[in-house]
Every structure is written in C-alpha cells, then in structure tokens.
Amino acid sequence: MDAAVIVVGAGPAGLMLAGELRLGGVPVVVLDRLDRPTGESRGLGFTARTMEVFDQRGLLPRFGPIETSPVGHFGGLPVDFSVLDGAHFGAKGVPQARTEAVLTEWAVELGADIRRGWEFVGFTEHDGGVEVQVRTPAGPTALRAQYLVGCDGGRSTVRKAARFDFPGTAATMEMFLADVQGCDLRPRPIGESFPGGMVMAGPLGDGVDRIIVCERGTPPARRTTPPSFAEVADAWQRLTGESIHHGTGLWVSAFGDATRQVTQYRRGRVLIAGDAAHIHLPAGGQGLNVSVQDSVNLGWKLAAVVRGSAPPELLDTYHAERHPVGARLLMNTRAQGLLFLRGEEMQPLRDVLTELIAYDSVSRHLAGMVSGLAIQYAFGEGDHPLLGRRMPHQELVGEAGKTSTTELLHPARGVLLDLADDAELRAAAAGWADRVQIVTAVPHDADARSPLSGTAAVLIRPDGHVAWTAGEHSGPGELPAALDRWFGPA
The missing domain is CATH 3.40.30.120 (Glutaredoxin)
Structure with missing residues (x-):
C-alpha cells in the first residue's frame, strides 16, 4: 500500500481529515489537481461549532487574533447568538485561504503527505483496498490504499467515479461573488434588498470589499471560465444604481442555488465528505463548517478501522450521523434562499419571522441550527442532556x-x-x-x-x-x- 487512506481534495474538508487521520496514527496521502492553492476565499470565517472543533485540536492560536461576533442572520433577518450557552461565537473575517494554510501546516507537521498537481482520474476497488489512477506532472501513475475519500468539492470526480447517487434540485439562478478594490463601498453585511434582487458588501481591509450580487431572473449560465468583473459591475449597477466599474475585481466567481445530497456517504471502501456530499446555497457560511465537521466525525472512525481496533461497521455510523446533518443544512439554506432572494411576495413571511425571532426560544433554535451547536446524535437510551451532544468546554x-x-x-x-x-x-x-x-x-x-x-x-x-x-x-x-x-x- 502507498498509504492507508487516499484523500482527494486539499480544501478544508480534505486537510482536516488528513490531520485527524494522522492523529489516529494512520498514513494518509492527499491528492489535489492544482499546483498551488488559488488564494481565493469563498468563506470568510467559521461558525461557533467550528471554533469549538478547532479549539479541541489546539488549532485556534495558529490563526492569531480572531474577531468574534454574537450577531448572525437567518435569511437576512438578524439573529442574536448570545442567547446560546457556550464559550464561542462565530469568527469573522478569516479568509478561507488562511484556514486552508493553517490546516495544511498542521497536517504536514503531523506527517500527512500532500501532493499538489496530482489529479485523480479513476479507481478500481478490490477486497483488500482500492487502486487509484492519477495524472501527475511526470505522467500517469497508480496508488494503492485501503480506503479512498472524496473531499473534492461540489463537482467531485470521486463521487462520479464511484457512482454515488446525488439527487436534488438544479440551480434556478446565477449569482456573483467578488473581491473588489477601490470602490469605497458602504457595508451591507446582512444584505440589502432591491426590487430586482439583493446585494451584500463588507470590508476586508486595505481598500478591498467582498460583494455578493443576486439578481432575480438570471438563469444559470453554462460557464467554463469565471465571469468578468464587468458583468458583476453591470449587475450591481442595475440593482443599486451605483457604478463600481472604476474598481478592480481581484477575483470573481459565479454560483447558483442548486441543492443536492448524496444518498449514502459510504460505498464499500469509498467515502464522501464535505461539498462532495452536499451542495447548497451559501447562506450563513455553513458549507465550510459542515465540511470540516464531516471530517472530524469520519477521521477517528476511519483511523480506528484501519488500525484494526474497531470493526468496519463503525464506518456505517458516519453516514447515520452526518447524513441527517447534511439534510438539515439543505433544508435551512433553501428556506434562507426564499427569504433572501424572492421578491415582495415574501415580505409578509419576513415580517412574521422577524416577530418570532424576538422570542429567545425561536432565536435560540435558529442560532443553534445555523451554527451547528444544536447537533445531537442518537446514541440510544438515556435522557442526560449531554448524551449525543458535544461536550461543552469545562x-x-x-x-x-x-x-x-x-x-x-x-x-x-x-x-x-x-x-x-x-x-x-x-x-x-x-x-x-x-x-x-x-x-x-x-x-x-x-x-x-x-x-x-x-x-x-x-x-x-x-x-x-x-x-x-x-x-x-x-x-x-x-x-x-x-x-x-x-x-x-x-
């Protein structure tokens, strides 16, 4: 075997899984088709639950000073997270590129073998493991391992090669995400509605702003390259009446509201985690967080099975515990999409929810849902309030x-x-x-x-x-x- 486990994808899910496997004493190779990280950061921070997860592995100090906030939102409606018990609020302004750099450093220190420029092509499975075909800078090669894990994002090649079912709904609209410089935009951190859609804006420092543009009635384009900054600026001006054409788009991407989830997180010796297992509207920045938590759930179990200290059936609990979490993620992001992106016909519902959120019990429920703090696994009989939940800091x-x-x-x-x-x-x-x-x-x-x-x-x-x-x-x-x-x- 070239490794006990081969992980495809060096994003947050793959890197977190690599570190967890190394803590479990298991050799792991991480393959990523890109020669180097893009430096782009779709995510900007992490939720309270992910703060806890990083803290329980001693990772938080590596991020340096972290700004936290007790304020969140559900579909653009403000939610006060201070109603929740616990030591952590969500982290603000931590670029995903920084999170990936921290996790890379940690995983490599623990002994993970990260191979960039190595592209997964396909695999064959046999009784003793898997053989993975890879395209490398030196030419094609094959690697052998006991297990293969796809952490390679929403367009996962592992998921497709292993024929995982991926039902759901296709995208109905296209939206833009960009970091722009030189526009001096006023903050719109929770979003601002206009007759034709919604925009968000927040400062990143050094004259750079993160913007999101959601224009209703824009069918998803079949793109092979990112949109131009001119397209983003045109859409911004149509909605707000403001021109940002004089600015510079540092990077631009498009996304949609497609919602899909694999029907099973494991098929034999192949497992799926993170965005490879579930795609959704990026409402509340939950994607990175649920992906990291998928890997933390899977890592120790897979390490125990590889070491032989636990039976392979332990891996079945990964699907049993994380599939319902993914399903609730898709449910709440679809609900938020309706509140965020629909027009005036949704205003009565927004008004009713605004009244309900004023009640602590409702605010606590929604905050627990989008932060991940409400997750409780079913561990059989027992009525202790901690059973199935994460152990709070004590x-x-x-x-x-x-x-x-x-x-x-x-x-x-x-x-x-x-x-x-x-x-x-x-x-x-x-x-x-x-x-x-x-x-x-x-x-x-x-x-x-x-x-x-x-x-x-x-x-x-x-x-x-x-x-x-x-x-x-x-x-x-x-x-x-x-x-x-x-x-x-x-």
Whole structure:
C-alpha cells in the first residue's frame, strides 16, 4: 500500500481529515489537481461549532487574533447568538485561504503527505483496498490504499467515479461573488434588498470589499471560465444604481442555488465528505463548517478501522450521523434562499419571522441550527442532556493539576472522565486504556449551572460528542457496552 487512506481534495474538508487521520496514527496521502492553492476565499470565517472543533485540536492560536461576533442572520433577518450557552461565537473575517494554510501546516507537521498537481482520474476497488489512477506532472501513475475519500468539492470526480447517487434540485439562478478594490463601498453585511434582487458588501481591509450580487431572473449560465468583473459591475449597477466599474475585481466567481445530497456517504471502501456530499446555497457560511465537521466525525472512525481496533461497521455510523446533518443544512439554506432572494411576495413571511425571532426560544433554535451547536446524535437510551451532544468546554482539576475537556481532546483520543473518583468505573474501562484516556477530576468552580452538575462520569468520543453518562452512585452500568461500540473490543 502507498498509504492507508487516499484523500482527494486539499480544501478544508480534505486537510482536516488528513490531520485527524494522522492523529489516529494512520498514513494518509492527499491528492489535489492544482499546483498551488488559488488564494481565493469563498468563506470568510467559521461558525461557533467550528471554533469549538478547532479549539479541541489546539488549532485556534495558529490563526492569531480572531474577531468574534454574537450577531448572525437567518435569511437576512438578524439573529442574536448570545442567547446560546457556550464559550464561542462565530469568527469573522478569516479568509478561507488562511484556514486552508493553517490546516495544511498542521497536517504536514503531523506527517500527512500532500501532493499538489496530482489529479485523480479513476479507481478500481478490490477486497483488500482500492487502486487509484492519477495524472501527475511526470505522467500517469497508480496508488494503492485501503480506503479512498472524496473531499473534492461540489463537482467531485470521486463521487462520479464511484457512482454515488446525488439527487436534488438544479440551480434556478446565477449569482456573483467578488473581491473588489477601490470602490469605497458602504457595508451591507446582512444584505440589502432591491426590487430586482439583493446585494451584500463588507470590508476586508486595505481598500478591498467582498460583494455578493443576486439578481432575480438570471438563469444559470453554462460557464467554463469565471465571469468578468464587468458583468458583476453591470449587475450591481442595475440593482443599486451605483457604478463600481472604476474598481478592480481581484477575483470573481459565479454560483447558483442548486441543492443536492448524496444518498449514502459510504460505498464499500469509498467515502464522501464535505461539498462532495452536499451542495447548497451559501447562506450563513455553513458549507465550510459542515465540511470540516464531516471530517472530524469520519477521521477517528476511519483511523480506528484501519488500525484494526474497531470493526468496519463503525464506518456505517458516519453516514447515520452526518447524513441527517447534511439534510438539515439543505433544508435551512433553501428556506434562507426564499427569504433572501424572492421578491415582495415574501415580505409578509419576513415580517412574521422577524416577530418570532424576538422570542429567545425561536432565536435560540435558529442560532443553534445555523451554527451547528444544536447537533445531537442518537446514541440510544438515556435522557442526560449531554448524551449525543458535544461536550461543552469545562475547566477541570485533578491530580495532575488544572486541565479542561477541550485540552483533553487535543490528541483525538476518547476520554473517560471520572468525576466521582470511582475505582470500579476505572477498572471496568481498563481494557480500553490504549484507546481511551481515563481521567479522574472534578469541575473547577462547579455550580448547579455546570453541564456536569449531578454527573458522575462521561465518555467522550474523539470528536467531542458524549457517548455515555452516569449519574451519581450509578457505577459502570453500560460503560463496557459503550466502549465496545465506539472503540472496539477490549
């Protein structure tokens, strides 16, 4: 084998997956057809959940100072994210190119082999793995691996080669995205409606503005190259009456409102993650975030299966957990598209939703939906509020001193948190000590509001989700079954 896993695509999903696999001790090769990153940044920041994900791997300091904001929107209607409990708001103004650079540096430090200018052509699957055909600068070659993962975007060649079904709706309109210089635009961060459509604008610094132009009644063009800046400027002027033709388009792209999702995230030894698995209107910047979270869900599971510590059936939980998340992503972005992009006929609905968002419960629901903080996987019986959710950041004190639930997840191992100094509990988990870190500690400055209040123990998966809990004086109970399910036999 040339690697245990071959990942196609060196975007956020592929790079995050590469890092996660290396933390799991698995050799990985990442192929990308481009000789170098484009430097373009469709995404500008990340949501609160992705902030948490990066924090649990110790990555946030690599970004330098990060500006956060408690203000978001749903279809252009302002939503206050401060109604949510938790340590993080969304990050503002972090170009996707910066995110990719940070993830590249991290993955390479961990030992990932990233090969740029290597284009995936096709593959064949056999009982022991896959053989991947690649076009390289030196000519065609083939690589062998146990698994192949497509993280190669909405036009995924892996998805097509593996014949994944990709149902959904085709684009009905074309929109423009551009970074422009020298226009001195006033900010329109949540968008501004006009009779013919909607525009957005926000400063990026150094005289550069990010703009989006959504002009109704513009059918999607069959393009082989990006639109010209003149097309973007013409559309901006038709909507706003303002001319930006004197500015410079640093880069320009077009996108549509197509909505599609693969019916299965795994077919044999081929898996799909990120935009390769789901495409949608980029409402609220959710695409990059859900893609990164797909990879964090998949990475530790695939590493465990490759190492032989867990059975291949563990990979089936990747589809079971992430397909519903993708489906809700498509649902909410379609709803936002109706609010954003339709005309005056939608104004009564906008008015009703504006009234509803004033209620904390509604604002909390929408903020949780678009941030990813509301995700809760179905882990069977149990009514503990943490079960299936990500473990919130909690400061801890133990024999080794101070730590936190976030810091304990840096190595991407499972964590059994013994909060009651229960020797029986620790003995029950001893057979998994090579895969699960057993930590005896108590919450620092705990009170009744602590997420761990009244809890004697929690089992946290490497992706941060709580897989098992125990109440006070309940003992190990079903802990061995939970450890066996998520980490393989003792």
